[in-house]
């Protein structure tokens with residue numbers, strides 16, 4: 001029975017998953033709105049490993065009003081997850097950074113340089129979904145002046161850019177690198193988000209893609225045949241996340 005199931009699943013996976021490194025996920029246990037416990041974290045990591053991922057960067061939220069995570073908290077949870085994966089025999093590289101909301105609290109920690117980059121000096125940032133902050137230009141200036149390169153998480157999900165997709169060209173000119181969520185291409189977040197995600201990718205504006213994995217439902221959709229076909233159509237051979 002097990003073999004039958006496995007065979008069926010292999011048939012489903014017509015082509016290899018198009019990326020093996022993830023730079024955006026909420027797989028650390030209990031410190032943001034992602035995985036609630038270590039058992040779920042293990043399931044998420046195992047699922048990503050089975051899909052073909054071999055390197056994951058966990059990026060818990062840091063949002064002044066909600067999640068005041070810091071490098072100590074994040075690295076402590078990273079060690080717990082690494083140990084759990086080793087015990088479970090999951091051979092995957094795990095790293096941790098953060099997803100920084102561009103708020104006043106971020107400016108404080110930026111001044112203290114208490115920042116966890118995704119790699120080198122690249123930091124993952126996000127904006128509120130419905131209202132564009134007035135000081136976004138200054139924020140980018142502060143980040144670059146402090147010696148970092150800002151990656152903007154899921155630009156396709158910010159509603160205020162949907163009325164004029166050329167805004168994405170301006171974000172690049174401002175200094176952002178853009179990270180599209182894989183699930184945005186599948187319709188998971190709704191048609192306007194899919195349209196924006198395709199625009200960003202088709203115009204060569206995307207620098208990275210991410211799973212933004214929060215829970216098992218995300219994993220389920222990411223692992224489906226339909227998603228595999230869509231992702232291979234849009235992002236295969238584009239060299240995303242090769243660093």
Ligand SMILES: [Fe+2]
Nearest residue numbers: 024099153212
């Ligand atoms: Fe995220």
